[in-house]
Amino acid sequence: MQIPDQELSVAGVGIATAPATPTRRRRARAGVVLGWVRDRLATTPGRLILISALVVVGAVCFGVIATGAEQSRERAVRAARTETEPLLVHALTLYKALQEANATVATGLLGAGGLESRYSQAQYTKDIQRATSALTALTQGAVTPAAQAALGTIAADLPTYTGYVEDARANSRQSFPIGAAYLRQATVVNTSMVHAAGRVYAAEAERLNNDYQTGTDTAALVALVAAIAAALVLLALAQLYVTRVSHRILNVLMLVATVLLVVVSVWALVGVSSEQDSLAGAQRNGSDSLEALSAANVLLSRAQGDLSLTLVNRGTDKTGPLDFGAATGVLTTSPIAAALRSRFVAYRAAADRIQQLESQGELVIAIRQLPGVATLSNRLSDQLGREITAADGRFKHSASDAASALSGLGLAIPLFTVLVAVLALLGLRQRINEYR
């Protein structure tokens, strides 16, 4: 868009033209763009051209920053929804299923007549199946080396564990004390697997936490606000200048561009903010509860396992009672225990009674009372399970709210940006053409 200098002076809009001296031109050879800009600055249509260029650059910057902010949020929400939260649930399932399998077997082997009930056998099988399917899902999805290594440990230990359990069952069926020894071996392997599952859980929980942080990062919002403000100011200043040079109050195309910019800005702000709100809600009401409830459930089955193991070992186990104390101690101080109130208090009282009977050597009476305590523990576990499902539901609901808050924005921001730039350019073009 080259406009000769002579024509500009004819227009006479009261802006002095700087003479183009030979020295300046020589210097401009080093910076052609700088010279071109200086030339344009000299005249009104030149300035309008510069403003057009600025508007295009500004619109592109706005588009890039706003899309970037939106995309980083969208990626985080998608990862949390479809990847990290489901994996965290799998990690918790793995942890819980492994722990429960051992508690189930230990309790079951103390069953009436040394015979495991069919319920207990089915429960153990279900626990192992849940553990293996969670293990499969995690092996496909886990990315951190720590989680991969821990999953490898579990995959290697699981057959050893189930082998020991079958040895324990076969021997216990014949009333052989070696059954308890095999169960003790199984417990050693189980403990190592549960610790590995804890490491997987830690890795997955950290990934979900990172997604939450990215998904609610205020830097994205600040960048968006700054981009919007800069674009609006630029557009407003351009219109102000155009109004001044053309003595016309309205430039319809530029006004439409401004309105479109405001529309997409408000949309983006509302979208990103409500996404942030929903995602924070997904954590607060969903996955936070899920984590706390699962931790309580895991501790509960650990305590129940300790209780049964102490009795299976017929007074020969010193770690069981100590670990029972540690697990129930943490459980009692957790907010979950307060929420479960009466049921937990009933369980704790019954379990403590068994502990006391065992420590006084009343093994036979303690074993007779165990099924009652196991029932209490199962009921508590079922209740926790229902609340965990509900918390997972709340997470999924809020996370899908977060995703739908952003839906369409990914396309709308670039589209509107192009529209704004084109309209503004056309608006400016009308004025530039008035100087021809």
Added chain:
Amino acid sequence: MSRPVRHLIGVALIAAVLAGCGTTSDHALNMAMRALLTPTPTPKPTPQVKCTHPPANLTASLRPPAAMPAPGHMPSRTFMSTIQHRHYLRAGVNASTLRFGSLYPATGNIDGFEIDLVRQLAHAIFGDWNPDRVHLVALTVGQREEAVTSGLVDVVVDVTTITCVRKQQVDFSTVYYQANQRLLVPSNSPATDITSLSHQRVCATANTPPIDVMKKNYPQVIPYGAPQAIDCLVLMQEGKIPAISTDDAILLGFHLQDPNTKIIGGSLAPAPYGMEISQKYPEFVSFVNGVLAKLRADGTWQALFNKWLAGLPDANPVLPPPQYVR
């Protein structure tokens, strides 16, 4: 300028309000992690005691009273009368040694040769056979002496070999069963006695006399200490150790659980079993010795042996004569 300024203020306000309300925290994560990683406490190890005053006669115990009190009429101010007034006898026993003391899941009861001895003792105190007269406490090897000294139980009848170290902490009755330390190997093992197990690992309960005997008298084998004797059988079934060495009374129970094993060789060391009683109650020690002497004299001991151990080639039917200190 008014429009952009208004925009700016509006946008800034919206941003400030919305950014504030949608924050996340890792509080729950940290809490759950702490809960899940609650460590398992480790039990305190039992301190090692050394034999400082070896007695002249290890198995000698207090002589029974000249006249045994009639059952149900324990002399006042004796530990027996304390037990009688409590209405039950507390006995520390083993719950995992077949035929001596083991829990039978089918009945839910602990039964065996030693449990019947405890019942005889209760009968001598109370004069009746009410099963509620006996409270059985299952104990580990490491818990036995403390259970007696702390008063948790009145007596321990738990396949306990009389040793100098234990005798420093508790009193022992006269011998009620004469066990011997021997060897258990898989039935296809070529080993015939301990000399054929040179440079091989031989398993026994850690910190028990069988380990000490091997260290002292049979340096050609490598003693391997397991947490419990039965863990040795697990290790042997897994093919991790070639032999177990402990009391034949325990080994015969192992053979009953795994017929693909055999007890080989002669006695590596005698393992006389005695009942542990607190040193605070010498009158109870003499009383128990009186009861044992009566069981021996009236054929009850033999009847109980026949009930639980007859037909087992590795059970010792010979009870040496009682030894008394004075």
